[in-house]
Amino acid sequence: MDSAIVNRNVDTVYFNWRKRLSDTKYHHGNLKQALIEAGLDILCAEGLEKLSLRACANRAGVSHGAPKNHFATLAVLHGALATEGFKRFSATMREHMINAPKDAKSQVLASAQGYVAFVEENKDLFRLMFSMERQPDIYPELLPASREAYSVLREVAQNMSPENCENPQGQLSVETMLWTFIHGYAVLKSNKQFYTANAETGADPKLEDIFPRFLFKNE
Amino acid sequence: MDSAIVNRNVDTVYFNWRKRLSDTKYHHGNLKQALIEAGLDILCAEGLEKLSLRACANRAGVSHGAPKNHFATLAVLHGALATEGFKRFSATMREHMINAPKDAKSQVLASAQGYVAFVEENKDLFRLMFSMERQPDIYPELLPASREAYSVLREVAQNMSPENCENPQGQLSVETMLWTFIHGYAVLKSNKQFYTANAETGADPKLEDIFPRFLFKNE
DNA sequence: CACGAATGTTGACACTGTCTATACTTGGAT
DNA sequence: ATCCAAGTATAGACAGTGTCAACATTCGTG
Incomplete structure (x- = not known):
């Protein structure tokens, strides 16, 4: 069995799990704006020191690397x-x-x-x-x-x-x-x-x- | 042979190496002030973003944990x-x-x-x-x-x-x-x-x- | 439908602060 | 003088960070 297929199946299972969990698509749809709002929330609730790309990504329900596409x-x-x-x-x-x-x-x-x-x-x-x-x-x-x-x-x-x-x-x-x-x-x-x-x-x-x-x- | 003695010898060698290298004693003598000056240097030369405990320790020639004794x-x-x-x-x-x-x-x-x-x-x-x-x-x-x-x-x-x-x-x-x-x-x-x-x-x-x-x- | 572009995931690396356990040094009490 | 406690420094670990590269998925447009 091709390991790529195995990975694909595993990833698909993971994707479906994520989908059920957060009710989002693989493509967030409006991640850039969501990250900005997440950042504003963090600034308000936890302060400037807690503001990080990864924290915003987490709050928006995406992986830690996702913001890179919108904010270099x-x-x-x-x-x-x-x-x-x-x-x-x-x-x-x-x-x-x-x-x-x-x-x-x-x-x-x-x-x-x-x-x-x-x-x-x-x-x-x-x-x-x-x-x-x-x-x-x-x-x-x-x-x-x-x-x-x-x-x-x-x-x-x-x-x-x-x-x-x-x-x-x-x-x-x-x-x-x-x-x-x-x-x-x-x-x-x-x-x-x-x-x-x-x-x-x-x-x-x-x-x-x-x-x-x-x-x-x-x- | 007692492993403690082995460690002691190893550490002594390491100490002497450090001493020759940086010409400092195990006890820095005035590390607190040295860290403050290192911090001021970093602020001046590299900016607030580059200021870190570890960077100050490094500039003062001590290990990363040393500052803890002076700045919690x-x-x-x-x-x-x-x-x-x-x-x-x-x-x-x-x-x-x-x-x-x-x-x-x-x-x-x-x-x-x-x-x-x-x-x-x-x-x-x-x-x-x-x-x-x-x-x-x-x-x-x-x-x-x-x-x-x-x-x-x-x-x-x-x-x-x-x-x-x-x-x-x-x-x-x-x-x-x-x-x-x-x-x-x-x-x-x-x-x-x-x-x-x-x-x-x-x-x-x-x-x-x-x-x-x-x-x-x-x- | 196909394929490139856009978007998201994962893993890695070098940093960071902070905690713990350990080793060394010093100074003062005995 | 000796011994012990306090002060000081080291080393290793852990979680968290920004950033990068490789890869997977989806979208849009031909």
């Missing part, structure tokens, strides 16, 4: 997850803006609060998004997605004044100031690294309280 | 490296302050520039320092070292005005504002994530240019 390396999967992160990041900011008054100041604060809210709810995803070296080519959608997120801040920054920068270079400086400020706050808060937490309650300083008032026009 | 887990080594990082961090800021004019504004800018300079020269060490979950107990000297670094900013913040916070809560708000701003700038710059880089030169926005002028007293 772990870095590429990171890029894909960061891309999805930036999309949700933009959406969270815009949701907060929609639910806020439409005056300029409220919109700026709403975007900032959306920024912080996203970080609070997606701590490890946020870490992944912003701890990656800038490799625009690692994943094709990454750069556009991050630029889209930045454009949200750019919109609200149009209602802020560049006159209060040390060396105002126009609108660009205001955007950078706003981003720098919000990003710094979000990073320090998410890492629980505020030394200025309220001594009694342990609460972090509120974004609204330390937000630089001078940044607004017409006040 | 990788997280503890991380804590030790972060501690050393915070000490150098404080020193860098203070050096910049010493070499700057003594007026309040120059001192604030100098500390900020020291902050950024450290991050630029110790990118992966900085990432390690600020990407660690706050675990004050992981390494005994970590918390004091990080608080010492923060106290540098606290000093210069005494020359800044809380009047321009949205909801000024006194000196604490100014400290938090300053730290948030500088930290955000340093993180974004070190990760090369400024979208507002000069279109022609590719240069990042300068800290001095976007520094919020309103923060200073008496101006």
Whole structure:
């Protein structure tokens, strides 16, 4: 008896067992998206340290080598997850803006609060998004997605004044100031690294309280 | 012949071979410090991803299990490296302050520039320092070292005005504002994530240019 | 239907952290 | 001086990881 036939039979039995077990076909159908969602789940439930190609493959019900066809390396999967992160990041900011008054100041604060809210709810995803070296080519959608997120801040920054920068270079400086400020706050808060937490309650300083008032026009 | 004696002889030969090879004693003498320095070297030369207990052990010329006696887990080594990082961090800021004019504004800018300079020269060490979950107990000297670094900013913040916070809560708000701003700038710059880089030169926005002028007293 | 491309499986290799058992060294108590 | 316990280093094992290569299966298109 040809050993290839034996192997085939064994494999077929194994395949049928897998099929009954997980109700999936040999071809998953949408493994790439499934792996991304598995990665997001792991980030949320177990943290960045537990994120691995094999863990994603396992959670998606495929073998450890399967991801290779969709993500050549772990870095590429990171890029894909960061891309999805930036999309949700933009959406969270815009949701907060929609639910806020439409005056300029409220919109700026709403975007900032959306920024912080996203970080609070997606701590490890946020870490992944912003701890990656800038490799625009690692994943094709990454750069556009991050630029889209930045454009949200750019919109609200149009209602802020560049006159209060040390060396105002126009609108660009205001955007950078706003981003720098919000990003710094979000990073320090998410890492629980505020030394200025309220001594009694342990609460972090509120974004609204330390937000630089001078940044607004017409006040 | 007792097998223990055989083993002893074999081990003695092996020991002598090692001794000739690396000119070290069986007891390293100061392995803990050597491992920390090996870790810093690796962070500088190969990056955070390449930092491992075994790589440090290898660089220090000891076996892979040796670090266990000084750092129970990788997280503890991380804590030790972060501690050393915070000490150098404080020193860098203070050096910049010493070499700057003594007026309040120059001192604030100098500390900020020291902050950024450290991050630029110790990118992966900085990432390690600020990407660690706050675990004050992981390494005994970590918390004091990080608080010492923060106290540098606290000093210069005494020359800044809380009047321009949205909801000024006194000196604490100014400290938090300053730290948030500088930290955000340093993180974004070190990760090369400024979208507002000069279109022609590719240069990042300068800290001095976007520094919020309103923060200073008496101006 | 056939065949190449796309997708998934399996096994291997070199890494990693961590645990255990063991050996050596040192320093202090007897 | 000697002996023993604590400190320190080694070696081997185990599970887990990324990555690669060989192979199997399925899909899509001629």
